[in-house]
Amino acid sequence: MIRLENVAWQAGAFGFSDLSFTVPGGCYGVLTGRTGEGKTTLLELICGLRRPLSGRIWVGDREVTGLPPGARGLGYVPQDGALFPTLNVREQIGFALSIRKSPPDGIKRRVEELAAALGVTHLLDRRPDRLSGGERQRVALGRALAASPRVLLLDEPLSALDDDTREQLLGLLQCIHRETAVTVLHVTHHRMEAQRLAGLMLNLEGGRIREGLVGGGGPASEKL
Amino acid sequence: MNSHADAPERSWKIDPLWIVAGVITGAYLLFLLGMIASAATYSSPTELWRALLAREIQYAFGLSLCTCTLSALISLLIAVPVGYLLSRGRFAGKAWLDAALDVPIVLPPMVVGLCLLILFQTAFGRMIERWIPFTYSVAGVVLAQCVIGAAFAVRTMRGTFDHLSARPEEVAMTLGCTRATAVWRVTLPAARRGMFAAATIAWARSLGEFGPVLVFAGATRLKTEVLPTTVWLELSVGNLEAAIAVSLLMVGLAVLVLTGVRVAGERL
Numbered sequence: 001m002i003r004l005e006n007v008a009w010q011a012g013a014f015g016f017s018d019l020s021f022t023v024p025g026g027c028y029g030v031l032t033g034r035t036g037e038g039k040t041t042l043l044e045l046i047c048g049l050r051r052p053l054s055g056r057i058w059v060g061d062r063e064v065t066g067l068p069p070g071a072r073g074l075g076y077v078p079q080d081g082a083l084f085p086t087l088n089v090r091e092q093i094g095f096a097l098s099i100r101k102s103p104p105d106g107i108k109r110r111v112e113e114l115a116a117a118l119g120v121t122h123l124l125d126r127r128p129d130r131l132s133g134g135e136r137q138r139v140a141l142g143r144a145l146a147a148s149p150r151v152l153l154l155d156e157p158l159s160a161l162d163d164d165t166r167e168q169l170l171g172l173l174q175c176i177h178r179e180t181a182v183t184v185l186h187v188t189h190h191r192m193e194a195q196r197l198a199g200l201m202l203n204l205e206g207g208r209i210r211e212g213l214v215g216g217g218g219p220a221s222e223k224l
Numbered sequence: 225m226n227s228h229a230d231a232p233e234r235s236w237k238i239d240p241l242w243i244v245a246g247v248i249t250g251a252y253l254l255f256l257l258g259m260i261a262s263a264a265t266y267s268s269p270t271e272l273w274r275a276l277l278a279r280e281i282q283y284a285f286g287l288s289l290c291t292c293t294l295s296a297l298i299s300l301l302i303a304v305p306v307g308y309l310l311s312r313g314r315f316a317g318k319a320w321l322d323a324a325l326d327v328p329i330v331l332p333p334m335v336v337g338l339c340l341l342i343l344f345q346t347a348f349g350r351m352i353e354r355w356i357p358f359t360y361s362v363a364g365v366v367l368a369q370c371v372i373g374a375a376f377a378v379r380t381m382r383g384t385f386d387h388l389s390a391r392p393e394e395v396a397m398t399l400g401c402t403r404a405t406a407v408w409r410v411t412l413p414a415a416r417r418g419m420f421a422a423a424t425i426a427w428a429r430s431l432g433e434f435g436p437v438l439v440f441a442g443a444t445r446l447k448t449e450v451l452p453t454t455v456w457l458e459l460s461v462g463n464l465e466a467a468i469a470v471s472l473l474m475v476g477l478a479v480l481v482l483t484g485v486r487v488a489g490e491r492l
Contacts, residue, residue: 047398070400082391086413096399140395147399 001025002046002151002185007055009045016207023200028177028184030194033204039187043153047076060150074151075144079159081136083128089139090124096147114142134165154186158193170196260475267465275469280445281454288451292430295369299377299426300419307381312390328375336371337439364441365448369433373426380425384418417489424485428478
């Protein structure tokens with residue numbers, strides 16, 4: 001579950017106040033809105049990369065408003081993937097687990113399992129500068145999912161991809177959501193993408209959220 | 225009728241701007257090379273070599289290499305956190321801090337030396353000197369070099385961090401890192417070329433540092449004499465051969481460092 005309660009944020013003339021919404025546990029939420037409405041900022045507030053002026057934020061059943069980003073139990077995929085420039089794919093996917101000092105065997109197993117699921121096994125020894133746009137996003141997804149987060153935040157992950165790659169990744173995102181119990185909040189301004197994926201549609205306009213339930217990505221109950 | 229008459233004129237002519245820029249660049253380069261070549265051909269190689277074998281000059285050469293390396297490392301240790309703060313930090317007075325850190329670059333070198341000398345005459349300075357004597361000592365040479373070297377290294381590191389996206393670092397934080405771990409594991413490895421460049425710039429600046437070293441650390445032979453001091457000391461006693469020999473040695477070192485940086489920078 002992701003829940004925001006009366007969240008306010010301000011930077012110069014731009015900001016919002018009293019923002020509240022809930023993405024139920026296991027639901028695929030899609031957040032739409034015009035450029036400059038603050039969609040990325042909203043994700044950063046949930047991540048803990050920005051601090052709200054007021055209000056409360058829940059991730060899962062835990063209030064995380066005062067917690068640092070790393071203690072919130074979420075996975076974040078920014079727009080361009082933001083892969084670590086000097087690490088290879090294996091190290092990227094295993095990063096969250098190595099930070100948690102997981103045993104090397106466990107990291108290796110998890111990396112291989114995720115790489116197979118994401119179709120990047122043949123890329124494990126490559127660095128980001130030798131990956132295509134689609135491959136980068138797959139790796140960024142794997143990196144975000146490695147520590148089995150309760151919540152996955154995706155910031156326009158498919159925006160810079162060609163139609164075929166976008167189609168493949170759409171299928172992959174649906175598959176990930178179907179096979180894990182992860183709650184997703186996916187920012188996009190691509191209507192087709194939103195319709196295909198959304199269990200819950202959220203529209204950010206003029207500092208207000210408008211909610212609407214859709215078919216597709218409703219709460220999932222299976223776990224990988 | 226000429227079929228080409230109406231065709232648009234092909235403009236293969238070189239733009240006059242390029243010609244002017246090319247001539248100015250060529251003249252400037254010729255002037256620089258002429259300066260070095262005239263110094264190099266002033267005396268015979270045997271004379272120059274003999275001058276370099278003098279004990280004082282060999283000491284100055286060794287001291288220059290050691291102090292420059294140490295001041296480059298210290299400059300880098302200062303430049304990484306300061307550059308990071310200037311690049312990533314958002315705080316009131318940032319523009320003022322940015323300007324203040326340029327002070328060593330814009331101050332006349334002699335004034336930097338004089339300020340150092342006066343600082344170590346204060347109660348605070350004397351307290352420090354109870355532990356490490358700086359005034360007229362080798363430590364003073366390193367400190368005088370650092371003041372200038374670090375200012376240049378800070379500029380380079382700030383530019384390096386400005387060019388690196390903050391996103392990977394932020395993602396690392398969402399994956400469980402503290403900011404310090406994220407910087408250590410993600411940002412610094414990506415900034416290694418910039419760190420290398422910053423240390424090199426600090427090293428090269430330190431090698432040529434004369435004014436602050438002379439005023440603060442003195443020019444005592446076989447004690448605080450570095451290569452620029454040697455040039456000045458030899459010139460002041462009319463030993464032009466030795467001054468030229470040391471100058472050429474410094475030119476050689478500079479060329480070596482620049483080449484080394486290019487080669488190593490490409491491999492990093």
